[in-house]
Amino acid sequence: MPKHPDSSSDPFGHMLDALDRGRDRPVEIVERDDGVFFTGGGTHYLEPFGKWTSVERRAFRFVRGRVLDLGSGPGRVLVHLQERGFDAVGIERSPLVARIARRRGARNVEVLSIEELDGRFGTFDTVVMYGNNFGMLGTVPKTRRLLRKLLDLTSERARILAGNASPYPARTKAQRAYHARNRDRGRLPGTLRIRLRYAQHVTPWFDWLFLSPRELEGVVAGTGWHVRRVVTEKESSYVAILEKD
Numbered sequence: 001m002p003k004h005p006d007s008s009s010d011p012f013g014h015m016l017d018a019l020d021r022g023r024d025r026p027v028e029i030v031e032r033d034d035g036v037f038f039t040g041g042g043t044h045y046l047e048p049f050g051k052w053t054s055v056e057r058r059a060f061r062f063v064r065g066r067v068l069d070l071g072s073g074p075g076r077v078l079v080h081l082q083e084r085g086f087d088a089v090g091i092e093r094s095p096l097v098a099r100i101a102r103r104r105g106a107r108n109v110e111v112l113s114i115e116e117l118d119g120r121f122g123t124f125d126t127v128v129m130y131g132n133n134f135g136m137l138g139t140v141p142k143t144r145r146l147l148r149k150l151l152d153l154t155s156e157r158a159r160i161l162a163g164n165a166s167p168y169p170a171r172t173k174a175q176r177a178y179h180a181r182n183r184d185r186g187r188l189p190g191t192l193r194i195r196l197r198y199a200q201h202v203t204p205w206f207d208w209l210f211l212s213p214r215e216l217e218g219v220v221a222g223t224g225w226h227v228r229r230v231v232t233e234k235e236s237s238y239v240a241i242l243e244k245d
Contacts, residue, residue, distance in 0.1 A: 011198030013096030015042055016074050020100055026198065033193040033205065034178055045073055045131070046104070049080045056130055059161050059231040059239035065125025068153070070114060071133040075101030081128075082107060089121050114146060119153060127160045132237070134162040138207025140188065140219050147223035151244070160225065160242035166190075167210040167236075188215060216240050 011028070018026040019042050030038040049057065063086065072078045072090030074097060081088040082105075090109040092098045098109045110121065114137065127150060129136075137143045150160065167190030170176040179189035190210035196203045211219065213230045217240075220227055225242045232238035 009201065009203050010094055010096055011196045011201035011203060013094045013100070014201050015198040016045060016097060016100050019043065019046065020074065020104065029197040031195050031197060032178070034174070034181075036174055036178075046076060048076070052076075053235075053237055055231055055233055055235070055237050055239055056163065059163075059241065062159055062161060062241050063126045063128065064159070065155065065157070066123070067126045067128060068121070068124040069128045069130075070117075071129065071131070071136055072101060072106070072109060073097055073131065075104050075106030075109065077128055077130050078106045078109065079104060089124075091117060117149065117153065121153075123155055124153060125155050125158055127154065127158070129161060130163040130239070132164050132208075132210070134164045134216070134240070135190075135209035135211065138191070138209055140209070143209065143219055144223050147220065147225050147242075151224045154244075156244065158244060159228075160240075162216065162240040162242055163237070164211050164216060164240070165237040166212040168212055190215070213238060213240060 015026045015028045025041055028040045028042050063081070067081050067086050067088040069078045069081065069088060069090040072092045075090065078088055078090040078101065088108065090101065090106060091114065092101065092109055092111060093113045095111050098111045101109045137146055167179070170179050182189045182191050188209065188211065192208045192210065193205055194208060195205050213232070217227045220242060224245055226245055228241045228243045230238050230240050
């Protein structure tokens, strides 16, 4: 995805804007590169704490100190952090989405991509990556580079709340075939090549990485971080609590 999407390539932003303004029930379309489509209404991006998944609510108790919300979106996590009295900064690559977050009450929302993140915002004690955002860099090398970068931007007692979802088991024939194709290409099975659509807006193709907890441990190994614990339930989603080695 481009570092800072323009309005024509920001379907996520336009969908959230319509949703936040109460315009019907906008539908977000996710197109996978094998021709499979998924749809969603997007309401969970705006939900208050009480409607978050139980996994995210339970993992929230590990937040401490000064907080960085990576991929802060329309601000559901950032607003809750600020309401709880945390000094929190949100990083959001889309100017439109950042404006929506501010409109909904979020403060300290910075428009930049994760790759542009540096020390100008100070040091953090907790990094939150909810909404499966641990997979948003799309590849293992990019994710490992980000983890190493975060070593220098966080305190010695820092934690990362890494939200993701296991792609296993593959429940359909199409999903099993997609996993097999990824393995043949030397990619982790849960790597998705997708683009987003909403109305006339569409993104370029980009990758998103879904990992089992064990695969996530392997990605993290050697980056200066380790998995301290995993908050999970029966559903596939989980939050891994990472701490420094």
